[in-house]
Amino acid sequence: MGYELRKCLCNKTVILIILIFFVVNGLEASYKSLYPEKVYDTTTTETYKKLIDEAFENIDEGRDVYLSSIFIDRFYDRQITAFVYDEEQVGYETEEVAFVNYETSAMYGLILVAVIVIISIDLERKTRMTQIISVTEKRNGRIHLAKQLAIAAVVVFINAFLFIENVIVHKLVGEIDYGMKLYNIPGYRATLFNGSILEYKIICAIGVCVIEIIIANIIYILACFLKRNIHLIIGSVCTYVVLKMISDNIAFKNYPYSLFSFFKSKNLVKEFIVVRIGNGYTYYLWIALVFLFVVMLITNVCNYFMNKTRRSI
Amino acid sequence: MEENKMPLLSVSNVTKIYNEYKALDDVSFNIGAGITALLGNNGAGKTTLINGIVGLIEVNQGTFLLNEMDNAKESKEFRRHLGFLPQECGYYDEFTALQFLRYMGAVKNVPRKKCDEVIEKYMTRLKLWEHRNKKISKYSGGMKHRLGIIQAMLNEPMLLILDEPTTGLDYVERGIFSDMMREYAKEHIVIISTHIFSDVENIAENVLILDAGKLVCNEKFEKGASIIEKYKKYFEG
Known part of the structure; x- marks a missing residue:
């Protein structure tokens, strides 16, 4: 497993991507307040609703939008209310699930792992190691096992690092009191959990980590079946998007960043614009992934037909 | 015969x-x-x-x-x-020669201690021992080929x-x-x-x-x- 880890991580591209993710994660953490209580002190839920409505109106009328990006991010991260635009429904998110929601909204770790899986499999092919490995006693069996363990280790490592980064940034920028009991937060008053904010955050992070390990390994298993790199990339992106959508929609019925809700929405364009104004980095990643997928798909289909034409000539 | x-x-x-x-x-x-x-x-x-x-x-x-x-x-x-050296053997350039051979030993299920003994024996014999901690990317074609021969012999097939x-x-x-x-x-x-x-x-x-x-x-x-x-x-x- 150690060797597989080294193969995954001793790669300039991977190191660069990891650095980029850490910077993005730090930036995002620095402008997002983690807990609603700070906001509740100064602004009511109705005010938020009003602000969001104004934003939509302004967009409709082609005016500039002055809404604070932080408001919209908080709104769309569902830290503030369970607002459903179409039904004009306002309510508090009182369940612990809202907290997990926040954790999963930044599943950067998984995107990173998907990239590492692609690079790692590509490395095996480029180096022609597959030939000498396939004549060993256990063929690729040992490697697959080691790789899957390595992927799990990478997920844990990346999540731990992002988690620590988040905690530090929130502590410094958001001045969060992590020692405070969870039920002290207005949104979590009904909770049965008796621990502190930090304890709850750790539990959530572990849960998210387990989900990510499962998803990452599914991506790896599927990726092993794909022969060409282009298929590998498309397959990984596709698997990631589908599994993320499923997990989001199972756990969070009104998850605002999920593609499922996004496409279901009647206000598709409007929501996109609001979120874009809201600097939703997570959403940018979603859009980037979908864009990548579409480009790859088109390229692949074009290549297929071009090859077919050449063969027929 | x-x-x-x-x-x-x-x-x-x-x-x-x-x-x-x-x-x-x-x-x-x-x-x-x-x-x-x-x-x-x-x-x-x-x-x-x-x-x-x-x-x-x-x-x-x-x-x-x-x-x-x-x-x-x-x-x-x-x-x-079985031990096999294909015409074009694959290597992980980011590994050192020692890491690569230990990796191949692990893949071939050779116990670590025995693997290290075999590595030292053949690397010394093929004059690679002093370059064992050098990255494979820094190896010449001939050195890589000798490394390939050693990987084929790791399990003493x-x-x-x-x-x-x-x-x-x-x-x-x-x-x-x-x-x-x-x-x-x-x-x-x-x-x-x-x-x-x-x-x-x-x-x-x-x-x-x-x-x-x-x-x-x-x-x-x-x-x-x-x-x-x-x-x-x-x-x-």
Whole structure:
């Protein structure tokens, strides 16, 4: 497993991507307040609703939008209310699930792992190691096992690092009191959990980590079946998007960043614009992934037909 | 040809067809411990035969038995006793030579302690020990090739198959390689496929020559004789 880890991580591209993710994660953490209580002190839920409505109106009328990006991010991260635009429904998110929601909204770790899986499999092919490995006693069996363990280790490592980064940034920028009991937060008053904010955050992070390990390994298993790199990339992106959508929609019925809700929405364009104004980095990643997928798909289909034409000539 | 020594590789009635082209046509032979030179012109079927023995391809007909272990039925057991250096061996350039060999040892299920002993023995022999902590990306072609030979020998296999093992080796390194193979082949089967006849003339005990997929020569070879003189007729066409 150690060797597989080294193969995954001793790669300039991977190191660069990891650095980029850490910077993005730090930036995002620095402008997002983690807990609603700070906001509740100064602004009511109705005010938020009003602000969001104004934003939509302004967009409709082609005016500039002055809404604070932080408001919209908080709104769309569902830290503030369970607002459903179409039904004009306002309510508090009182369940612990809202907290997990926040954790999963930044599943950067998984995107990173998907990239590492692609690079790692590509490395095996480029180096022609597959030939000498396939004549060993256990063929690729040992490697697959080691790789899957390595992927799990990478997920844990990346999540731990992002988690620590988040905690530090929130502590410094958001001045969060992590020692405070969870039920002290207005949104979590009904909770049965008796621990502190930090304890709850750790539990959530572990849960998210387990989900990510499962998803990452599914991506790896599927990726092993794909022969060409282009298929590998498309397959990984596709698997990631589908599994993320499923997990989001199972756990969070009104998850605002999920593609499922996004496409279901009647206000598709409007929501996109609001979120874009809201600097939703997570959403940018979603859009980037979908864009990548579409480009790859088109390229692949074009290549297929071009090859077919050449063969027929 | 010596057949009474253990171990024994038996190849029986092997035929491989690619799109109606017979790459191997009813090839049969038995070889025991010692060095066997596998020769033939390009396209004669050498690589197909090697790929069949190591299990990289499935043949249409025939069997490969290593001490009665069938590579189709007992493939795992067969591969445990197999060492293979392909013509173009793969490496992880970011690894050091030592890391790469330890990695290959782990893949081959060789216990770490034994693996380290074997690595030191062969790296010293092939003059790579002092470069063991150097990244493979910094290795020359010849050094990489020597590393490939060592990875094939890590599990001290009963059957060692080397495809063009001397490519990129200088005169001195070829001498060292020949001595090492001579010693190793006392108790193991070594098959060397090569175009450089001079490399095997002094060490080969048996010669197998393939021509258009058929085994046209299978005989004991007198060390030191000239292959090109003796088997000229097989290489003219």
